[in-house]
Amino acid sequence: MSAKPKPADKASLEDARAEHARLGAEIAEHDRRYHGEDAPSISDADYDALRRRYVALEEAHPELAGADSQSRKVGSAPSEKFAKVRHAIPMLSLGNIFADEEVEEFCARVRRFLGLGAEAELAVTAEPKIDGLSCSLRYERGKLVQAATRGDGYEGENVTANALTVSTIPKILHGAPDIFEARGEVYMAHEDFAALNARQQAAGKPTFANPRNAAAGSLRQLDPSVTAARPLRFFAYAWGEFSAPFAKSQSEAMAAFRRFGLPVNPLTRLCKTPAEMLAHFHAIEAQRATLGYDIDGVVYKVDELALQERLGFVSRSPRWATAHKFPAERAITILNDIEINVGRTGALTPLAKLKPVTVGGVVVSNATLHNEDEIARLDVRVGDTVVVQRAGDVIPQILEVIHDKRPPGAKAFVFPQDAAGQFVCPVCGSAALREIDEKTGATDVVRRCTGRLVCAAQAVEGLKHFASRNAFDIEGLGDKQIELFFNEGLIRIAADIFTLEKRDGQGRPRLAEWEGFGEVSARNLFAAIAARRAIEANRFLYALGVRHIGETNARRLARHFPDFKELRKAAHADDAAQTLSAIEGIGPVVAESVVDFFAEPHNEAPLNALLDEVTVTPMPAVESGHPLAGKTIVFTGSLERMSRDEAKAFAERLGAKVSGSISAKTDLVVAGPGAGSKLNKARELGVETIDEEEWLRRAGRS
Ligand code: IVH
Numbered sequence: 256m257s258a259k260p261k262p263a264d265k266a267s268l269e270d271a272r273a274e275h276a277r278l279g280a281e282i283a284e285h286d287r288r289y290h291g292e293d294a295p296s297i298s299d300a301d302y303d304a305l306r307r308r309y310v311a312l313e314e315a316h317p318e319l320a321g322a323d324s325q326s327r328k329v330g331s332a333p334s335e336k337f338a339k340v341r342h343a344i345p346m347l348s349l350g351n352i353f354a355d356e357e358v359e360e361f362c363a364r365v366r367r368f369l370g371l372g373a374e375a376e377l378a379v380t381a382e383p384k385i386d387g388l389s390c391s392l393r394y395e396r397g398k399l400v401q402a403a404t405r406g407d408g409y410e411g412e413n414v415t416a417n418a419l420t421v422s423t424i425p426k427i428l429h430g431a432p433d434i435f436e437a438r439g440e441v442y443m444a445h446e447d448f449a450a451l452n453a454r455q456q457a458a459g460k461p462t463f464a465n466p467r468n469a470a471a472g473s474l475r476q477l478d479p480s481v482t483a484a485r486p487l488r489f490f491a492y493a494w495g496e497f498s499a500p501f502a503k504s505q506s507e508a509m510a511a512f513r514r515f516g517l518p519v520n521p522l523t524r525l526c527k528t529p530a531e532m533l534a535h536f537h538a539i540e541a542q543r544a545t546l547g548y549d550i551d552g553v554v555y556k557v558d559e560l561a562l563q564e565r566l567g568f569v570s571r572s573p574r575w576a577t578a579h580k581f582p583a584e585r586a587i588t589i590l591n592d593i594e595i596n597v598g599r600t601g602a603l604t605p606l607a608k609l610k611p612v613t614v615g616g617v618v619v620s621n622a623t624l625h626n627e628d629e630i631a632r633l634d635v636r637v638g639d640t641v642v643v644q645r646a647g648d649v650i651p652q653i654l655e656v657i658h659d660k661r662p663p664g665a666k667a668f669v670f671p672q673d674a675a676g677q678f679v680c681p682v683c684g685s686a687a688l689r690e691i692d693e694k695t696g697a698t699d700v701v702r703r704c705t706g707r708l709v710c711a712a713q714a715v716e717g718l719k720h721f722a723s724r725n726a727f728d729i730e731g732l733g734d735k736q737i738e739l740f741f742n743e744g745l746i747r748i749a750a751d752i753f754t755l756e757k758r759d760g761q762g763r764p765r766l767a768e769w770e771g772f773g774e775v776s777a778r779n780l781f782a783a784i785a786a787r788r789a790i791e792a793n794r795f796l797y798a799l800g801v802r803h804i805g806e807t808n809a810r811r812l813a814r815h816f817p818d819f820k821e822l823r824k825a826a827h828a829d830d831a832a833q834t835l836s837a838i839e840g841i842g843p844v845v846a847e848s849v850v851d852f853f854a855e856p857h858n859e860a861p862l863n864a865l866l867d868e869v870t871v872t873p874m875p876a877v878e879s880g881h882p883l884a885g886k887t888i889v890f891t892g893s894l895e896r897m898s899r900d901e902a903k904a905f906a907e908r909l910g911a912k913v914s915g916s917i918s919a920k921t922d923l924v925v926a927g928p929g930a931g932s933k934l935n936k937a938r939e940l941g942v943e944t945i946d947e948e949e950w951l952r953r954a955g956r957s
Contacts, residue, residue, distance in 0.1 A: 265315070266312070266315070268316050268318075271312045271315060271316045271319065272316070272319060274308075274312060275309065275312045275313070275316075275319045278305055278308060278309045278312070278325075279309065279324070279325050281305060282305055282306060282309060282325045283325060304770075304771075304773065306325070306773060306774075307773060309325060336477060336730075337412035337413050337414065337475070337477075338412070338413040339406075339410050339411070339412065339413070340401065340403035340406075340410065340411050340412065340413045341409065341410050342391060342403065342406075342408070342409060342410065342411060342495060343436075343495060343496045344436070344495040344496055345408050345409050345571075346389060346391060346405040346406075346408050346411070346438065346495070347408055347568060347571045347572055347573065348408070348571055348572055349384075349554065349572050349573070349576055349577060349578040350572045350576075350577045350578070351552075351577065351578050351579075351580050352577055352578070352579050352580070353579075353580055353582070355533055355536075357579070358529045358532050358533050358536070358555070358579065359529045361529075361555065361577050362377060362379070362529050362532075364574075365377060365557060365562075365566065365574070365575065367898065367900075368565075368566060368574060368898055368900050368901050369562060369565060369566065369897075369898070369901065370896075370897060370898045370901070376527060377527075377557070378504075378506075378525055378526065378527055378557075378558040378559065379525075379526050379532055379555050379556065379557055379558060380505045380506055380509075380523060380524065380525055380526070380555070380556045380558055381523070381524050381526050381531075381532050381535040381536060381539075381553050381554070381555050382492065382520050382522060382523035382524070382553065382554055382556075383520055383522050383539055383546070383550040383552075383553060383554075384550055384551055384552040384553060384554045384578050384580075385439075385440035385442050385490055385492075385520070385548065385549075385550055386440075386442065386466070386467050386548075386549035386550055386551045387440040387441050387442030387443070387466075387467055387470045387471075387549075388404065388405070388440065388441055388442075388467065388470055388471045388474065389404075389405045389438060389439065389440055389441075390402055390403070390404060390405070390414070390418065390438070390439065390440070390441045390474070390489070391403045391405070391411065391436050391437075391438045391495050392418065392424060392436065392437045392438070392439075392491075393434075393435075393436045393495075393496075394428050394431055394434075394435045394436070394437065395433065395434055396433050397427055397428045397429065397430075397431055398426070398427060398428075399415075399418070399419065399424070399425070399426045399427070399428075400415070401413065401415050402414050402415045402417070402418030402419075402424070403415075404474065404475065406724075407724055407725050407728075408571060412475065414474055414475065416479040416482075417473075417474055417475075417476060417479050417482040418441075418474075419479070420479050420480075420482045420483035421441065421474075421482070421487045421488070421489060422486075422488075423487075423488045423489045423518050424441075424489045425515075425516045425517060427516070428515040428516050428517065429514070429515055429516055430514055430515055431501070431511075431515040432497045432498045432499040432500075432501055433498045433499070434496055434497060434498035435494070435496075435497045435498070435501075435515075436494055436495030436496045436497065437491045437493075437494055437512065437515075437517050438491065438492070438493040438494055438495055439489055439490050439491035439492050439493065439517075439518075440489065440490050440492070441470055441474050441487050441488070441489050442466065442467070442470050442487070442488055442489075442490070442548055442549070443466040443467075443469045443470040443473070443485070443486065443487055443488070443548070444466070444486070444488060444547050444548045445466065445547050445548060445549075446547065447485075447486040447488075448463070448465075448466040448469050451463070451469055451485060451486075452469075464617050464618070465549070465617055466548065466549050467549060469485070470487055473485035473487055474487060488518075488548070489518055490518055490519065490520045491512050491517040491518060491519055492509075492519070492520065492523075492554070494508065502560065503559070503560055503561070504558045504559050504560055505556045505557070505558045505559075505560065505563070506523075506525045506558055508560070509523055522539055522542075525558060526555075532555055535553070536553045536579055539553050540553075540581060543581070550581075551580060551581060552578050552579050552580035552581050553578070553579045554576060554577070554578050554579075555576060555577055555578075555579060556575060556576040557575040557576070562575065563575040563576075565897070565901060565905075566901075567904050567905070567908055569904070570807045571806075571807070574904075580646065583615075583644045583645055583646030584614050584615030584644065584645055584646075585614065585642055585643065585644045585645075585654065586612045586613065586614040586619070586642070586643055587612070587640060587641070587642055587643075587657070588609050588610045588611075588612035588619075588640070588641060588643060589609065589610040589638070589639070589640055589641070590607050590608070590609060590635060590636070590637055590638065590639045590640075590641050590653070591608045591609060591610055591637070592607075592608040592637055593605050593606070593607060593608070593624065593630075593637060593668050594606045594608060595670065595671060595681045596712075597680060597681065597682045597704055597710065597712035597713060597716070598712075598713075598716055599713060599716035599717050599719075599720050599800055600703065600713070600800075600802055601680070601687075601703040601704040601705065601706065601707070601710065601713050602701045602702075602703055603670065603680065603681075603687055603701070603702045603703065603704060604623065604624075604625070604626070605623075605624040605625070605626070605627070605629075605630060605668070605670075606621055606622070606623060606624065607621065607622040607623070607624050607635075607641070607653055608620065608621060609621065609622055609641070609643065612643065614643060614644070614645040614651065615645055617645065619643060619645055619651045621650065621651070622643050622650065622651040622652055622653050623650045623651070623652060624653060625700075626700045626701055626702070627670060627689075627700070627702060628700050630668055633653060633655065633656055634656060634658070634667075635653060635656045635668070636656075636661065636665040636666060636667060636668060637665065637666070637668065638661070638662045638665045639656045639657070639658075639660070639661055639662075639665060640656070640657040640660035640661075641653045641654075641655070641656050641657070642654040642655045642656075642657070670687070670702060671687075678702060680704030680705075680706055680710055680712070682704070682706075682710055682711055682712040683704065683706040683709055683710035683711060683712070684706075685704050685705045685706030685709065685710060686704075686705050687702050687703060687704050687705070688702065688703060688705060689701065689702050689703075690703065707855075707857060708748075708857055708861070711741070714741070714747065714748075715737060715738060715741050717749075717800045718737045718741065718746060718748075718749060718752075719734050719737050720798065720800045721749045721752075721798045721799075721800065722737060722752065725794070725797060725806055726794055726797050726798035727752075727787050727790060727794065727798050728787065728794075729752070729783050729784055729787055730779070730780075730783040731776065731779055731780040731783050732752065732780065732783065732784070736780075739771075740755070743763075745758070748861040748864060748865070749798075749861065749865050750861060750864035750865040750867065750868050752784055753784060753788065753865075753868035753869065754868065755780075755781070755784065756781040756784065756785075759777075759781075765777070766780070787869070788868065788869050788870060789869070789870045789872055790869055790870070790871060790872065791813070791871075791872055791873070791874050791875065792813035792816070792817060792818075792819050792871050792872065792873055792874045793806070793809045793810045793812075793813035793814075793874040794809070795813075795819060795869070795871045796809040796812055796813055796819070796822075797809035799852070799862075801848055801849055801852040802848045802851075802852075803844060803845045803848045804845070804848070804849065807840070808840070808841065808845055810874065811838055811839065811840045811841055812835075812838065812841065812849070813873075813874040814874060815838045815912075817873035817874065818871075818873070819866075819871040822849075823853060826849055826850050826852075826853040826854075827853055827854070831846070831849075831850045832846045832847055832850050833846075835849055835850065837914065838912070839907060839912045839913055839914070881909040881910055881955075882953070883906065883909045883910065883911045883923075883953060883954065884909060884910030884911060885910060885911070885912075886911045886912070886922040886923055887911070887912045887913075887914050887920055887921050887922050887923075888906050888911050888912070888913050888914070888921075888922065888923045888924070888925060889913070889914050889915070889916070889917050889921050889923070889924045889925070889933065889937070890902050890903065890913065890924075890925045890927075891924060891925070891926050891927070891930040891931075891933040891934060892926050892927035892928055892929045892930030892931075892934070893927045893928055893929050894925075894927045894947050895927065895947060896947060896951060897951075897956075902925070902950070905954055905956070906954070909954060916933075917933050917936045917937050917940065917942060918940075919940055921937070921940070921942045922942070922943070923942070923943050923944075923945065924937040924942050924943070924944045924945070925944075925945055925946070925947065925949075925950040926944050926945070926946060927946070927947050
């Protein structure tokens with residue numbers, strides 16, 4: 256892309272008149288779809304390109320610009336495509352297992368957490384894992400009132416109009432609670448997928464790589480009539496909010512779903528032992544090719560809902576369920592080249608450029624090689640014949656090299672070096688080092704560029720992360736746009752995003768005149784940026800891209816420090832690392848990383864500039880004001896009615912913090928038999944001490 260406006264037209268009047276008339280009709284039709292039906296069939300950028308060409312023709316031939324010219328008309332433009340829906344109960348994901356042995360381990364983990372003896376029964380359901388996209392359907396008094404995609408798990412897109420066109424999604428439920436959210440997978444069956452692609456091809460339109468992409472593309476259509484023409488289907492397997500209980504177990508819930516009228520997968524089974532789970536897994540695997548829709552594994556769920564409740568969640572996945580994935584698909588191809596990518600944290604990642612090959616229905620031309628050690632382990636060289644594997648959404652991997660097929664003269668790969676033989680970053684030329692862990696003395700597997708913000712690659716990747724969905728989520732500011740603005744020198748640090756509009760047109764054409772933009776996309780982009788000037792603390796922290804601060808740690812820190820300024824102050828204090836690692840879930844490595852980030856002089860000015868532009872708001876509370884919320888609890892001695900892990904998880908769910916050591920900040924000590932020195936210390940400090948029975952009572956579990 257370039258920042259230059261398109262050149263003026265050179266066509267003859269006759270040609271120009273014909274083209275002008277054609278474009279005028281096209282623009283009128285797009286306007287009608289956009290403003291009248293909220294259902295454009297082309298991108299904003301393509302629309303703007305049409306308009307620009309139209310105006311250029313008029314400029315070259317002013318006689319074309321009559322009273323009814325489209326250039327005299329303007330419409331109002333909605334800024335967002337789909338409205339957002341906040342999920343009252345988050346839509347989370349599942350942990351994975353791959354090997355048969357892990358089934359037993361999963362059950363053992365569950366038993367350990369619940370403190371179940373070997374004699375106690377643990378029933379688990381097993382059902383196909385549908386390869387589609389998840390969707391939450393909200394029914395009020397039996398009527399479908401809203402459908403939402405998963406989005407980032409907390410906020411999805413409102414796709415109600417589209418869901419109403421899916422024939423297997425019931426519009427009315429019978430006997431369901433007054434408020435009831437059914438969750439499940441929207442997917443496309445193989446036969447429908449083949450027919451759709453044939454239609455696309457016949458119409459000269461792009462085809463879809465696989466049924467999941469086709470389903471996602473179809474559900475997320477702005478024009479519901481397009482969705483209606485794409486035969487989607489639905490299986491329900493979970494639920495969100497509900498106003499009255501409807502089952503005591505997962506299997507009862509599925510039976511209730513059927514009675515309500517929801518489609519439930521017929522291969523769902525209740526298993527009593529790991530052996531039964533595995534048998535069902537292999538039975539489903541054997542039918543995979545003939546099911547008529549894509550599945551990528553089997554989902555196991557602890558059957559009893561009371562146990563699910565006790566098991567709860569860890570980070571974004573339930574402890575009570577897991578996905579047992581089928582082995583990934585493989586293919587053989589040639590390694591054409593190895594490129595080095597520089598990531599946000601400076602990690603140099605080798606990327607294999609492959610001769611394109613189809614793996615499980617998807618064309619693959621890139622694979623990750625992870626790091627230097629992996630290249631050495633595989634002994635892979637440019638020109639080699641390699642086996643690639645693709646599992647679900649993850650970037651394909653090179654599994655092995657077929658050494659017999661190595662071409663003569665193939666050379667071992669070395670990371671970029673300067674003239675003196677020192678390893679350097681291929682983007683900025685700074686030294687690229689493998690750090691040595693101070694404690695263990697081990698060398699990090701990752702080689703990192705030391706250039707930080709000096710390195711264009713790190714800066715750009717940091718900005719992409721900043722604007723990405725789970726961070727600032729700025730619509731219209733995707734990876735491509737960030738790269739463009741960065742290369743044009745318009746955005747160098749995050750704060751620049753927020754001054755973009757103010758600086759628009761200074762010393763260069765206005766954004767609306769750039770190729771690939773236009774009035775509509777420029778206006779929408781500025782509106783999307785303005786909409787993010789107030790941002791929740793957890794998103795803000797995550798967006799900063801501090802090493803080791805993913806979404807979960809960002810939430811932990813934001814919960815502890817609702818005011819971002821307090822966190823910054825704490826991170827600058829002498830005992831910062833200690834204070835931070837006292838926060839539940841924050842370990843010393845993470846604490847150190849936060850301290851380093853705030854201590855780094857290079858980060859100071861960009862952060863201040865950013866805080867001049869945006870307001871950081873407290874993270875919305877998830878907890879319900881339970882009396883234990885905000886309290887710091889220490890468990891000591893043995894507990895009889897729940898495992899230590901469960902007690903801890905339970906306390907956290909109520910909003911309490913669990914600490915391992917007693918200090919003046921401890922609010923409550925739960926002491927079981929065998930509590931020793933901690934109990935004495937608690938007494939010395941005058942901290943309230945209770946037994947397990949009392950704990951269960953206060954936690955609402957007795
Ligand atoms: S249960 C809280 N059951 O897999 C857990 N998920 O990798 C709720 N999926 O986001 C999910 N088939 O989109 C569940 N039978 C099934 C599923 C299933 C497909 C998807 C779902 C989820 C993803 C997690």
